[in-house]
Amino acid sequence: MAKLPEDRSESGFQDFKPAWDRHQSIVEANRCLFCEDAPCTIACPTHIDIPQFIRKIATDNVRGSARTIFDSNILGMSCARVCPVEVLCVGDCVFNEMDQPPIQIGKLQRYATDIAFDQGWRFFEAGADTGKSVGIIGAGPAGLACAHELRRQGHGVTIYEKREVNGGLNTTGVAPYKMRADRAIDEAEWVLGIGGIEVVHGVEIGKDLSWAELDAKHDALFLGVGLGPDTPMGLEGEDLPGVYGAVDWIEKMKTGLVDLDHVAHAVVIGGGNTAVDCVRELVGLGVPVVTMVYRRTEAEMPGYSHEWRAAVIDGVTPLWRSLPTAWVGADRLERVRVTALDAACRPLDDSEEEIDCDLALLAIGQAKLRDLVAGLDGVSTDSKGRVVVDDAMATGRAGVYAGGDCVNGGKEVVNGAADGKLAALGIHAWLSTSS
Ligand SMILES: Cc1cc2nc3c(=O)[nH]c(=O)nc-3n(C[C@H](O)[C@H](O)[C@H](O)COP(=O)(O)OP(=O)(O)OC[C@H]3O[C@@H](n4cnc5c(N)ncnc54)[C@H](O)[C@@H]3O)c2cc1C
Numbered sequence: 001m002a003k004l005p006e007d008r009s010e011s012g013f014q015d016f017k018p019a020w021d022r023h024q025s026i027v028e029a030n031r032c033l034f035c036e037d038a039p040c041t042i043a044c045p046t047h048i049d050i051p052q053f054i055r056k057i058a059t060d061n062v063r064g065s066a067r068t069i070f071d072s073n074i075l076g077m078s079c080a081r082v083c084p085v086e087v088l089c090v091g092d093c094v095f096n097e098m099d100q101p102p103i104q105i106g107k108l109q110r111y112a113t114d115i116a117f118d119q120g121w122r123f124f125e126a127g128a129d130t131g132k133s134v135g136i137i138g139a140g141p142a143g144l145a146c147a148h149e150l151r152r153q154g155h156g157v158t159i160y161e162k163r164e165v166n167g168g169l170n171t172t173g174v175a176p177y178k179m180r181a182d183r184a185i186d187e188a189e190w191v192l193g194i195g196g197i198e199v200v201h202g203v204e205i206g207k208d209l210s211w212a213e214l215d216a217k218h219d220a221l222f223l224g225v226g227l228g229p230d231t232p233m234g235l236e237g238e239d240l241p242g243v244y245g246a247v248d249w250i251e252k253m254k255t256g257l258v259d260l261d262h263v264a265h266a267v268v269i270g271g272g273n274t275a276v277d278c279v280r281e282l283v284g285l286g287v288p289v290v291t292m293v294y295r296r297t298e299a300e301m302p303g304y305s306h307e308w309r310a311a312v313i314d315g316v317t318p319l320w321r322s323l324p325t326a327w328v329g330a331d332r333l334e335r336v337r338v339t340a341l342d343a344a345c346r347p348l349d350d351s352e353e354e355i356d357c358d359l360a361l362l363a364i365g366q367a368k369l370r371d372l373v374a375g376l377d378g379v380s381t382d383s384k385g386r387v388v389v390d391d392a393m394a395t396g397r398a399g400v401y402a403g404g405d406c407v408n409g410g411k412e413v414v415n416g417a418a419d420g421k422l423a424a425l426g427i428h429a430w431l432s433t434s435s
């Protein structure tokens with residue numbers, strides 16, 4: 001697998017939620033009420049037994065705590081850093097109802113899982129060999145979680161990954177102030193450390209290897225392919241140097257170098273979490289003026305409000321109810337033409353103006369990989385391009401399962417981890433009954 005350059009652009013970012021030490025963690029763990037009905041556990045998509053892992057921290061049993069976490073979520077280390085806990089476990093802590101600060105579950109999870117990882121502790125072994133083989137497409141959170149659980153059940157696993165690095169968007173997308181790419185790659189290695197998982201890099205299914213070839217090699221398949229490329233706006237001047245898809249640009253920034261030397265004003269188009277990550281990343285990389293252009297209002301933006309508040313503190317300026325209509329420049333981006341919109345997102349007459357900008361990132365969504373799965377008879381997609389599955393993550397084709405962003409349309413790492421594990425258990429049940 002390829003190694004990342006030490007001097008990549010993301011390297012200068014520091015953790016925005018620094019780790020806690022033993023003392024801080026034990027004090028916080030002792031504040032927990034260990035609720036029997038634990039709404040935090042229900043809110044976590046992987047349903048980690050949160051009271052149990054916190055109780056183990058309180059009694060200084062870090063190893064036991066980490067085991068409890070990883071037993072439900074093998075990506076518990078990265079989830080501790082990247083989960084939007086404010087809207088998941090921490091958001092449902094009962095202390096929120098009692099005017100008390102909620103338990104910092106993510107921080108406690110990070111304390112236990114970082115120690116386990118740094119000590120090289122391993123908790124799970126591969127099951128007795130079943131002689132069955134499963135092909136997994138994608139080494140992102142969904143694919144890795146699926147692979148790990150399948151090995152626990154004793155099945156052979158081959159992962160096909162078109163990139164040269166593992167981890168999916170956990171490596172190439174997550175904001176570096178939450179987690180840098182090398183940590184996600186190391187975590188993937190640790191997950192693969194259960195043994196018996198072959199990862200074939202640089203192979204794109206549907207292009208380098210057909211579905212028919214894949215079908216013939218394996219007894220079952222799991223699709224963990226995520227989403228497709230950034231959605232373009234299709235505006236005049238969009239091919240000018242300086243206009244990029246946001247996810248594409250973030251990948252370059254995390255795994256290599258982006259040149260921002262002459263960038264004085266960057267604009268980011270969109271109001272979702274990717275847009276908010278981008279504006280914070282640009283400020284962190286030293287761009288003097290960063291503007292987020294969104295077609296609706298602050299109250300309507302889909303990005304998490306806690307993240308947006310942090311972006312405003314960082315110095316980002318919003319341009320609400322506005323839409324770019326053209327990218328302007330001679331041989332590279334110099335300005336963006338923007339029109340104001342009314343409440344129904346219709347352009348307001350005579351409102352067009354040009355704003356100086358030398359970098360624009362389009363964060364208006366990612367394509368769905370509808371065409372990729374169209375080659376698999378029986379696998380269908382819904383009107384939004386998401387792969388259709390049942391409660392066990394099975395598609396309409398026997399033996400083919402799917403999970404993560406390609407099914408949910410783009411959620412969180414923890415959803416990918418939950419889907420991957422659930423699908424592995426579905427595949428195990430199916431392989432146990434099929435001849
Ligand atoms: C910019 C950005 C920031 C994010 N920040 C956060 C965050 O802070 N916290 C959080 O919880 N979530 C975050 N997410 C969401 C999270 O990263 C995803 O929900 C999660 O990674 C989905 O996992 P997945 O395995 O389904 O897909 P992915 O992570 O996308 O992995 C899919 C893998 O499949 C591979 N692949 C695709 N097609 C093929 C093919 N044909 N052949 C072979 N391989 C293929 C890809 O190369 C990739 O490695 C973010 C997403 C983005 C875009």
Ligand code: SF4
Nearest residue numbers: 044079083088089106
């Ligand atoms: S995996 Fe995420 S949502 Fe679940 S308990 Fe841990 S931090 Fe909370």
